[in-house]
Amino acid sequence: MKVGEWKQAQWVALDVLAWLIALAAMVGLINDDMVALSNISSTNYIIIGLAILVMVLLGISLGEYSSPQRVWPGSRTEDIVLFILNMAASVTASALTIILVTNPPIEWFIPLAAGICATLFGILARTVARWIATNFRSKHRCERLVILGAGRRAKYFINSLTDAGTSRDNRFQVVAVVDPEQGSVHRFHGLRVVRGIEQLEDVASRTRAESVIIATDEALSTEYINVLNHICEESQLRLLVLPPVEEYSRHRGARTTSQVREINIADLIGRQPLNLDETKVSSFIRGKKVLVTGAGGSIGSEICRQVHRFGPSELIMLDRDEGGLHATQLSLTGTALLDGSDTVLADIRDAETLNQIFAERQPDIVYHAAALKHLPLLESYPAEAVQTNVVGTQNVLNAAARANVCTFINISTDKAANPASILGESKRAAERLTAHMGNEHSGVWASVRFGNVFGSRGSVITTFQRQIEEGGPVTVTHPEVERYFMTIPEASQLVLQATVVAESGETLVLEMGKPVRIADLARNLIKLHDADVDIVYTGLREGEKISEDLVDDREEAAVGDRHPLITEVRVEAEPLDPSIDFYTHDHQGARRWLAEHGGSEQTHAVMSAAVGEQS
Template sequence: MVMAVDGVTAEFEASAPKGGNALSTTVYRMPVVARRVLLVAWDGLSWVLAMLAFLLVRYDFNLSNAQWDWVLAYTGIAVALQVAAGLATQLYLGRNRIGSFAEASWMGILVAVIALVLGLIFSAISNDFPRGVAIMLPPIALVVMISARWAFRSMVDARPRSARQDAVPALVYGAGNAGYQVAQLMDLAEEAPYRIIGFIDDARGKSKLRIRNHPVLGRGKDLIRVAKERGAQAVILAISNARPRLIQRLSEECDEHGLELMIIPPLREMVGGQVTLGSLRQINVADLLGRRPIKTDLSAIADYITGKTVLVTGAGGSIGSEIALQVHKLGPAKLVLLDRDESALHGVQLDLYGNGLLDTDDMVLCDIRDEDALDLVFQEHRPEVVFHAAALKHLPMLERFPFEGWKTNVLGTRNVLRAAHAVGVQRFVNISTDKAAAATSVLGRTKRLAERLTAWYAKTYDVPYLSVRFGNVLGSRGSVLISFRSQIEKGGPVTVTHPDVTRYFMTIPEACELVLQAGAIGKPGDVLVLDMGEPVKILDVAKRMIAESKKDIEIHFTGLRHGEKMHEVLFSGMEAGAPSAHPLISEVHVPELDPFFVPDEPEDHDHVLEILDTERTSHP
């Protein structure tokens, strides 16, 4: 079994180094087994050399026969234990890279254990054994072992560069650990595609730093100047958690000056957190939007989900199905999935259980508008936790059909709340939207009414019923990314409402993970607002997707639609976000709305608009 082997050399066994001294060539051409045997022999010899050096300096070899016998016995046993323990711990079988910090640590532990055991035993059984040998021999032997490894690594690092003749001269942006890994890859890999000519880093303290003998040539503002002076043709962004604003700026600068921009992906996308040649890639839309690591308190979430009966409305939708997936992993006693779309239920059952038979009682076909049918479902399953994700969400469609938005988003939510309270649901999480803040559209106003209804039940009955508000999610059905992708596949044009319009984005798993966390920390009546990161220009998203397609596609501007905002907000002017127990979740207060005052049957389309207008002016 060949592991990380022989450490550094395993990466380059395809061929011996071109040029270099005879020793370098000899080492690289050695078979793996021969190199390992050489390593074992050197470590054994290190004990012998350490013994001779110590006895010469300390005793001038002037020992009695008995002392010689004990010292030789100690050294021989130490060598045997070193080899046996090294093989047992796979130290000599490629467990770590030769000369790496990990290998040095293991070597130190191994020698320390041998020294402690043998020192105690030999000191206890014989007065003729020199105690200084037990104290000084092991550290000297360790120094000798590590010295050889240092020499080996120095030889490897100093070997001739193997970049291709057509290797692209590149600057590395980021002189941290990731930047070091990138430089090491390019310096050591055979036929490296890039030739590193220097680093760029925004930290002032790194101005004189050299990474693998490559200098830091300037800060971010100096990128273009340095690239021109040094003849760079590419920039490698070696910051695994780079902010979207930085990525966007670099993308624009590199495009403007004809530089190729490559990035390393986030740590979670790299195996073992290590940069490889295969992990270098061009930027994509997700990079522009920015993905942050989400820290959740799984124990708190599990407390209210594990072993409970959980019901998800709108379970076939993008958000509902992801909530179902994450809840399923937490081990509920029963997971009831409710949707009015049988095909959507079929899809989520396939994802969760690997079959789509739809023949179990946890798959419920029901419209939340149907109060009687909904009551029967809640009476049968008696859920303890409800995630209410069912809603109509397409803004322009609801502007045309506000009555439909009223029936689903307002009356439907009221029906679910009534049914939940009737069977004693312990925790209720209503999925809302950032469009409910300073609502200008039918979608935003109906969802705000849903928030207020939820708050009324929470305050009236003192139960943890709450709402969670967030913006657009990447890849959800009907999202702008899906629309752009479809338009690009058809050859364009790509339609954008306005060149300056911005939106907040999250990934579906990120949003749902925070929804579950919000359910754990929310208090009765809370509206919890998820931190959406930085708003992103829709035009930038469109340009990036067109660039990824490598097609020549036009962008047409259609103008903002009725009820649509130029820039979404997470809080209205009347709302002040307060921090919650989670750094990425804020809380706001919305006034309660007694369901008694929600008319079951508005007279007509205009009556619905009148009610919603009243909501907008009275509760901005």
């Protein structure tokens, strides 16, 4: 029997025993003498048995003995349920005493009085049990915790602590509940609910709390989280965040509590949880063969993880980075033997190999995430951008077309809108190639465009964290430079959502929220690390802009036409210019080719003017 089931069985036995004792005491008081068991008739036993049966069955159906998710421990709901159970048993017994002849006689009001006494005892017993568990739960020390919120998420979390019991995996001891909203819950798991975040500092001081966990049902605003973070810093409290409530449905107990994490930079800049339409995504992916290029990269690996949970018939992970494939397979299966058919070591520059792989595996859906993405490096080596981001993309497109792929999604970047860099121009060229394929072949051929991703390889966050750990300084290019940011899971989930609504030949732009100033990002990271380091401004690098665009000046955007977080645009479709073969190893030639075929409107105007002057 599991720990949670054993605890419920104990409460069943205690409630039944309390009702029996209360009934016997009431009979004794009325008759001025206790009745010997041998003098109790079989009719009385039948009445008592039926009353107990009603109590237990009703307790199971209401959730008191079966589902802590429905009856909050220590809440008024639990008190009411206990009263209902005891009085149901009492009413049953009272009704039967009127109908049947009892020996010794039991007056109809005696079971009712016993029910009231048993209810009071049940509430008292549970209160004492919670007090003992809180103060003498085990020899290992738990972190004293204030819960912020008194709704569904908080309920699930406390129940997960209850399931963990005194296990060493249970890291927390709840000492207070603070509700930022003026809700209707006044008592929560035996603790009085304190209203208002302004009470947090005083509550933490009185309870000797060490941490605060955000467990509100509604996502808090960026400003609210920053205020909360400031209060915790002043009070020397750790600020923690719960995983999505769905995690509690899948993992109860200590496994769930282990998923609690500290607040991170994404929380401070206001990236809110994404509500993915899992039903549509699941019906689209389930049972299909899915191939992901760049599966060892940050976005590609997360796409693999997201796709994997929707049950494709086959997930094919392709990359030239064997270390990346090893890490992705390990995250999916817990082992990384790299000896199965799910991992494919190949380079998208190798057209012949790609054709062979696609012909053999016959994928239904392709996510093309393989690319070179480091802007400053590609400014020095534009021919490499041509070989991978342009020719490599065309190789994947051709192989997919030959294999009659149904859906092809090219992963792009916001730098492809009004591009000012080699990276942006090469990715816009890839968008144009994908759109052209949509005009030439059946199925869906589309691109998905989004901005910077937290935690991806080589991201500014990773760089800042390393600089802070090494004592600084933190280097920022310009005080006003700003970028759009998403988390890796958020970007990957929106890619899957875009797959469902995409139409062939278009580029889908993901909702990125408000741009974030990089200098503010650096300051928040320094604050999170409690570090004393300087910020040094180094100047914009070649190809960098102060602000990025999500939509090109030449594009007309349809905002939220099919999904509130997705904007649809159309790029100019273009087949691959055969002259590109001359520029795959010529950096200057590659630079000119990219400016012509992937450049911004401004770049084209400059080139046209230059040609006019020469003529």
